[in-house]
Amino acid sequence: METKKFGKDDLAEAAALIRAGEVVAFPTETVYGLGADATSAKAALKVFEAKHRPADNPLIVTVADPAMVARFATVTPDAAKLMAAFWPGPLTIILPILPGALSMVVTGGLQTAAFRMPASALTRALIAEAGVPIVGPSANISGKPSATRAEHVLHDFDGRIAGVLDDGPTTVGVESTVIDMTVQPPAILRPGKIGPAELAPVIGEVQSDHHHVGAKETPKAPGMKYKHYAPAAQVVVVDTPAQFPAAIDWAQASGQPFGVLACDDILTTVDPAVPTYTLGSDVTTATHALFAGLRWFDLHPTVTLILAQAFPADGLGAAYMNRLLKSAGNEHFSQD
Template sequence: MATKRLTPDELDEAAQLLKDGQLVAFPTETVYGLGADATNVAAVKQVYQAKGRPSDNPLIVHVADPEMVMTYADVSADAHRLMTEFWPGPLTIILPIKPHALAKEVTGGLNTAAFRLPANDTTRELIRRAGVPMVGPSANTSGKPSPTTATHVLHDLDGKIAAVVDDGPTKVGVESTVIDMTVTPPAVLRPGAIDAAMLYPVIGEVATEVHKVGAKETPKAPGMKYKHYAPNAQVVIVRTEADFDAAIAWAEQQDDVFGVLATDHVLATLPATMPQFSLGQDVTSAAHNLFAGLRYFDNHPDVKMVLAEGFETTGLGSAYMNRINKSAGGQYFTATE
């Protein structure tokens, strides 16, 4: 089947597809998600099949309003404060669920689930019209860079899902911050646009040292266990702008064609003929453009290695570095190479 490309004016059709147990990709302010009725086990199973996603990788439940969460989870006073302060927005909150409220296919068999109220009017209205919460992992093949446009979704999932609602490019570009409210102190399991410094005035101390998930352990949140965001080419992170001259000299001695994923200031020093993709001017634009850049090099199969610019791990830089480090499999350029 061909995947339909729907507009925000065609939400009734998208909502009916969800009610019928079909898969519909949807826009958010972070990345595009792959939606299914979170209360329909057969539909949720299709999400794993379409993405090629491991079955113990839990899904985020997207809601139309905070009240929808109350049906499925116990919400503490601190969790309610987070919802009031940051929803709608790029914050996913892990909560203890009520007995038998959600299927194990949604939770990974845990007694917790992750909830998010996206800051996208189209998607909140889609959920309202469908009348059910939606599971929503990123709408891509598992392990590949997340999609920030409907075209990215179709590149990976055309013919595998019923429809994608095209609401243009996403704004943030990296997935939501995930905070676990079932532990003391609350723990950030995945960095995003909302960092610990923003959370502290609302709920106090927040742990940011991410737990390493064991091979037989079920992760509480997406992105904690399995390889993510990887393009076909090997990504090598260049820690600072000042290291690029040495990194390029090293790459030129290798046998493979390489490309550069960096800010405009770095790219301005390179030959125009060198494969390259702009991350913009700073870390904010870099986070926005990261996944599009990784996908750009997938469309250039001659490029076997990508030198990617690194940033300080503060603020949005923490989210950027979390994603690029996973994409690179921890590979960094050092001058000794």
């Protein structure tokens, strides 16, 4: 299969492929998604096959406008408030689906589904042109770092999907916040750019303990059950900047080829012979660069260990640390 690269002038062709049941990757402000007709079980199965995604990991339903959600789910008053306040934008809302409205393939067998209206005008135009919502899991092989550029998508899926709609690099860099509106109080199941401080003034109390599911439990949202975002090398989280000299000494003593993923102030102290990728200057730039950095090390297969900088897990740092810890399998550097 030839994977075509589409631009804004190719929307009609890309939308026709969606209607024909093919898979087309698309841009959002967070990461690139892997799109297919959300009303077609057959099309959704192609996404699972392309990603090597477990069947009990539900797919996000990506829409062009809030009215599209009402065709498939019960929109509660508080959910409508969230849509008015944060859509289009990096917020995914879990709602109860209408009977028979969506295939259980899409929902992971649940009677709920996650809906998102991205900030990308290009993707909203694609959905409107196709006339159907599209499933929108991140456009990466399951378990690997998410794609923040069309080139990342092609690295994983060239020859395996019909096309990718290119709108340049994403701006946020990590996936959307997921909030479950089927429980009381509503619960954040995956942290993102929009946090409790922004949500609570709109809908009141919000749980933010980031629920984890058991081995036999079906997750309501992506990223809750399986190891995610992991490059080929083992990631080790360095909890504070002050620990980096000792962490580097430890990595050198281990004899493993290693690299460092950190902000510029730390990288200036690293031996130039060590492969490095900059996270910029702060948690905002680090969140934007995290997945690109993890993918960059995959292009340097001699590196088998990555020392990665941590940030305090509050505000945007909660989203950054959620992804970093998953990529590391919770491995931290310890001087003990």
